[in-house]
Amino acid sequence: MADAYARVPGAVLDETGLRHLGNPLGEQRALAVGRAIAPLSDRRVLSVSGEDRLTWLDSLSSQALARLSPGESTELLVLDPHGHVEHAASVLDDGSTTWLIADRDDAEGLLAWLVRMRFRLRVDPQDRSADFAVFGGTAEAVSALAVATPDAVPLVWRDPWPAVGAGGHAYAVPAAHPGSDRDWAEAIVPRAEEETIADAAAAGDLTLAGTDAAEALRIAAWRPRWAGEVDARLLPHEVDWLRTAVHLEKGCYRGQETVAKVHNLGHPPRRVVALQLDGSDSVLPARGDDVLVDGSVVGAITSAARHYEEGPIALAVVRRNTPVGAELIVRTAEGDVVGAQEVIVPPEAGATANVPRLPRLGRRAG
Structure with a gap:
């Protein structure tokens, strides 16, 4: 029902929905x-x-879910046998149903895979997108909406990033992680409420922001996303996703052997970096644009945005041995752009990393 927002003054929509309302930087703020x-x-x-849902999802994914409490927020990854990320989802349970929020282009594949893996277990995966919409913002802001509350549990997923969950591990160790002050939550709202929200925004009684604003805040927080950072060979280690989406001490799941080997015995072959881009020519890279050092391609842009405080920024995945002090050049359709590199995952991440383990926030039993 993205067309509902067409009546809101300034709304710019595309096939994914509401991109912005004419002032992306103000919307971010x-x-x-x-x-x-x-x-x-x-x-x-x-x-x-279904009764087996949590133990079943636990056995299929990178996250420990068997003892997930009602209302507790986490996220999972589904890996291939070689440890590469295939699917990702935010996870919330209400005591009788587990709710997954997935990127639009990943949801169909994730659901199809879950259906194939049911076997004889008491589980029933379904696409509920016709019944529910998702809204993002601060926890307080989205909680004020008419949130779905099955079993009296409000379906508000609070992003755990960048806290290190139970069984997780952090590679990035800046003095102050840029995501630490980010307050982000996503509410599951009955689809019928979308018209009410659009009407309130059109009347000036409610302020909306577009997905461009949400993306810029995500990128500034170094927060990985399936629709941005995942390609056919991404390992969770490469984007610091061990923090919130991987439990290193849980039971077996597909891809676990690779996850353990890379973390304990080797190094991820690539690493994510943040880029502060030269904004003098107002050129913003696109996903997939090459990143070069001294004329040689070392990686590619995964996400880019104009941030209301930092200007043009991006995330890129580059070769592990890319020098941390090197000036990176992004080759765009409109010309080359210089990027100053900020290390997120250090080259030494993995077996011999002299990286202190951060305190584990939000630890739960099991």
Whole structure:
């Protein structure tokens, strides 16, 4: 129902939904401080009901879910046999159903894989996107919406990033992680409420922000996403996803052997970096644009945005041995752009890393 927002003054829409309302930088600021909410039409809602749902999802994914408490927020990855990321989802359970929020282009594949893996277990995966929409913003802002509350549990997923969960590990160790102050939550709202929200925004009673604003805040927080950072060979280690999406001490799951070997015995072959881009020519890279050092391609842009405080920024995945002090050049369709590199995952991440383990926040039993 993304067309519902066409009546909101200034709305610019595409196939994914509401991109912006004419002032992306102002929308970022309003979204960051809780004065706006963002309709996330680029997300889809899946549900898994049945008595075996949590132990089943635990056995299939990178996350420890068997003892997930109602209302507790986490995320999972589905890996291939070689440890590469195939699917990703935010996870919330209400006591009888597990709810998954997935990127639009990943949801169909994730659901199809879950359906194939049911066997004789008491689980029922379904696409609930026709019934529910997703809205993002600060926890307080989205909680004020008419959130779905099955079993009296509000379906508000609070992003755990960048805290290190139980069984997780952090590679990035800046003095102050840029995601530490980010307050981000995503609410699952009955689809019928979308018209009410659009009407309120059109009347000036509610402030909206577009998905461009949400993306800029995500990139500034170094937060990985399936629709941005995942390609056919991404390992979770390469984008610091061990923090929130991988439990290194849980039981077996597909891809676990690679996850353990890379973390304990080797190094991830690539690493994510943040780029502060030269904004003098107003050129913003696109996903997939080459990143070069001394004329040689060392990686590619995964996400880029114009941030309301930092200007043009990007995330890129580059070869592990790319010098940390090197000036990076991004080759775009409109010309080359210089990028100053900020190390997120250091080259030594893995077996011999002299990286202190951060305190584990939000530890839970099991």
